[in-house]
Amino acid sequence: MRGVIYARYSSDNQREESIEGQIRENMTFAKKNGIDIVGTYIDRALSAKTDNRPEFQRMIKDSAKKNFDVVIVWKLDRFSRNRYDSAKYKAMLKKNDVKVVSATEAISEGAEGIILESVLEGMAEYYSADLAEKVTRGMTENALKCKYNGSAVPYGYMIDEDKHYQIDPATAPVALEIFTRYAGGETAASIINDLNSRGLKNNKGKDFNKNSFHNMVKNRTYIGEYHYSDVIIPGGVPAIIPDDIFERAVARMESNKRTAAKNKAKERYILTTKLFCGNCKTMMVGDSGQKKNGNIYRYYKCAAAKRHECNKKTIRKDLIEDFVIAHTMYSITDEDSMQKIIKQILALQDEENTVIPALEAQLKDVKNGIDNLVKAIEAGVFTRSTKARLEELEAEEERLQASIRDEQVSHPKITENHIRCMFDKYRDMDMSIPANRERLIDRLVGSILLYDDGKIVITFYYKDEPFVGMLEEIASASDKVGSDTNALGSPVKTNPNYFAGRNRFGFVFFCEYSFFINSRILLFSLRDFRHCRKSSESRSFL
Numbered sequence: 001m002r003g004v005i006y007a008r009y010s011s012d013n014q015r016e017e018s019i020e021g022q023i024r025e026n027m028t029f030a031k032k033n034g035i036d037i038v039g040t041y042i043d044r045a046l047s048a049k050t051d052n053r054p055e056f057q058r059m060i061k062d063s064a065k066k067n068f069d070v071v072i073v074w075k076l077d078r079f080s081r082n083r084y085d086s087a088k089y090k091a092m093l094k095k096n097d098v099k100v101v102s103a104t105e106a107i108s109e110g111a112e113g114i115i116l117e118s119v120l121e122g123m124a125e126y127y128s129a130d131l132a133e134k135v136t137r138g139m140t141e142n143a144l145k146c147k148y149n150g151s152a153v154p155y156g157y158m159i160d161e162d163k164h165y166q167i168d169p170a171t172a173p174v175a176l177e178i179f180t181r182y183a184g185g186e187t188a189a190s191i192i193n194d195l196n197s198r199g200l201k202n203n204k205g206k207d208f209n210k211n212s213f214h215n216m217v218k219n220r221t222y223i224g225e226y227h228y229s230d231v232i233i234p235g236g237v238p239a240i241i242p243d244d245i246f247e248r249a250v251a252r253m254e255s256n257k258r259t260a261a262k263n264k265a266k267e268r269y270i271l272t273t274k275l276f277c278g279n280c281k282t283m284m285v286g287d288s289g290q291k292k293n294g295n296i297y298r299y300y301k302c303a304a305a306k307r308h309e310c311n312k313k314t315i316r317k318d319l320i321e322d323f324v325i326a327h328t329m330y331s332i333t334d335e336d337s338m339q340k341i342i343k344q345i346l347a348l349q350d351e352e353n354t355v356i357p358a359l360e361a362q363l364k365d366v367k368n369g370i371d372n373l374v375k376a377i378e379a380g381v382f383t384r385s386t387k388a389r390l391e392e393l394e395a396e397e398e399r400l401q402a403s404i405r406d407e408q409v410s411h412p413k414i415t416e417n418h419i420r421c422m423f424d425k426y427r428d429m430d431m432s433i434p435a436n437r438e439r440l441i442d443r444l445v446g447s448i449l450l451y452d453d454g455k456i457v458i459t460f461y462y463k464d465e466p467f468v469g470m471l472e473e474i475a476s477a478s479d480k481v482g483s484d485t486n487a488l489g490s491p492v493k494t495n496p497n498y499f500a501g502r503n504r505f506g507f508v509f510f511c512e513y514s515f516f517i518n519s520r521i522l523l524f525s526l527r528d529f530r531h532c533r534k535s536s537e538s539r540s541f542l
Contacts, residue, residue: 003035003070006059006079008043019044022074029103030072038068060089063096071100143228146236154221155203156240165221165237172240174200175222178213179241183248188213217249267298270321270438271448277302277312278451286317313452320450325437327458327467328444332423341463342419356407363400369393 007022019042030037039062041055059071071093073079079089079100090100142149147163156175158168174195181191188210195208202212221227223246226236241249269286277284282304290296298317304310331337373390376382426444429436449457459466 001033001035001070002038002068003030003072004039004041004059004062004068005030005037005072006041006056007074008053008056025074026072026103029101035070035072037072060092063093063098066096069098071098072103073100074103075105076100076102143226143231144233146226146233149228152203154219155216156222157237165226167238167240175216175240178216179222179245179249182217183245183252185252188253214253217253220246222246268434268438269298269300269317270434270441271300271324274441274445275300275320275448275450277304277310278449278455278457279312280304280310281449282310284312284315284450287314315450320448321437323456324445324448324458325431325440328440328460329427329431331460331463331467332426332444338420338423341423342416344463345414345419346416356404359400359404359407363397363404366393366397366400370397 005023005026007019007026009019009022023040027037029035041059043053043055062068063071071079093100142163146165148159148165153159153165156168156172157165160166178191178195182188192208192210192213200208202208202216204212206212216222221237222239222241223243224235224237224239226233267286267288271284272286273283275284276282280302282302284300285303285306286298287301287306288296288298299314300317300320301314302310302312305312305314332341370390370393373386373393377386377390426440429440431437431440444460446459446461448459449455454470455468456470457466457468
């Protein structure tokens with residue numbers, strides 16, 4: 001009979017026989033019972049309450065190979081202290097004609113043995129559960145005495161020999177300083193930067209950051225409350241922060257969170273990370289202000305200008321976003337533009353996928369080699385080396401063909417229909433929904449450069465050449481942030497002017513023909529454009 005030994009010791013604090021002792025007794029048992037040991041599986045510092053044990057799992061898997069008939073353990077609790085896991089894995093071993101035996105527990109093969117085994121497994125599980133309960137009970141007792149129970153010690157405190165919290169004279173003044181400054185109105189970022197510049201470290205020995213700062217401010221230990229699980233004891237630790245300062249700091253943090261969440265939920269600056277200042281090439285960021293009448297106006301501002309390092313003017317959020325959305329929609333709708341896009345994407349695909357052409361070139365060379373050898377054989381030249389070389393080339397041919405198939409599956413060929421289908425999805429999106437507008441910009445627009453003279457440069461991911469235009473209406477609108485701006489500069493010079501709407505976009509044409517009195521404004525949606533007739537009126541502005 002062939003057998004393996006499974007040995008384990010736990011990281012728990014109970015006394016256990018050593019691994020060497022377990023193996024020694026298991027070997028003695030095997031020799032006494034005529035079992036040939038063919039392998040050993042050892043899990044060190046791992047509890048049997050879980051089946052997440054590498055060597056244990058490897059043993060279960062190896063049992064399917066039929067290389068052994070029995071698993072020897074020092075005691076059954078080495079195998080598992082969980083009755084469900086014990087029954088499950090014993091059933092798996094039994095399916096592979098492998099049984100589990102204990103070297104120190106005499107268990108018979110009959111009905112009495114089954115009962116005894118169940119009792120022993122139940123005792124092992126009880127032992128594990130009882131130990132966990134005792135640990136929890138001990139920690140609760142510690143908590144009732146306001147003793148330290150593990151985890152990181154809050155900044156400003158230290159633990160004495162009796163495991164009680166005491167004020168750390170070196171760091172407690174800094175903790176008081178942090179709360180006082182934040183409660184007094186200074187920003188968290190300013191305080192964090194100052195602490196780090198002074199070389200101070202948090203309670204984990206690292207630089208202060210947003211998370212450690214927030215965790216500190218909301219920790220009620222600083223006003224003397226001891227917390228462990230459900231145990232809360234006011235006055236259980238010495239207080240560092242006066243109640244009024246602590247409450248002001250917490251209230252300010254909660255207020256900032258609500259304001260940030262409210263602003264985030266209401267407004268999305270979809271050109272963030274895409275829009276750049278034309279003057280200094282610095283990113284433009286979203287910002288807002290409030291008029292005297294209470295109305296909120298939103299705009300993009302050069303980040304360098306916010307630091308007074310650039311004189312770039314601000315641009316109204318709605319103006320620049322609507323224009324970029326409309327022009328992006330136009331670029332994927334106009335057929336001439338679409339043809340250019342399709343041509344560029346297909347060419348780019350051929351340029352990027354260099355693997356298949358290289359494999360195909362190798363395959364061609366191999367096939368030529370096979371053809372030459374076949375011709376030589378047909379001519380009567382056939383030796384052992386010829387045969388070996390032919391077999392080698394045929395194997396290489398199969399390998400290359402398989403590689404090409406794999407590459408084709410992982411990098412399928414994009415067709416014109418695929419490209420049109422993709423852009424159709426964008427065209428059908430409702431651009432009145434903020435998430436759709438954001439998705440369009442994120443997927444299609446690479447960058448936007450905006451200049452004070454109205455020049456705008458939009459680079460798209462799917463086109464080589466950027467869009468370059470002069471937008472006098474945007475330049476004039478940026479002179480006065482938040483103005484209603486009824487007149488939009490000189491529209492005739494910038495025809496067509498685009499606008500976005502629900503499931504469509506349109507063009508605003510400003511015409512000076514005598515046919516249109518007072519430079520009438522014509523709004524033409526894409527849907528209307530598709531179905532318009534070539535009337536004299538439509539021809540007049542087209």
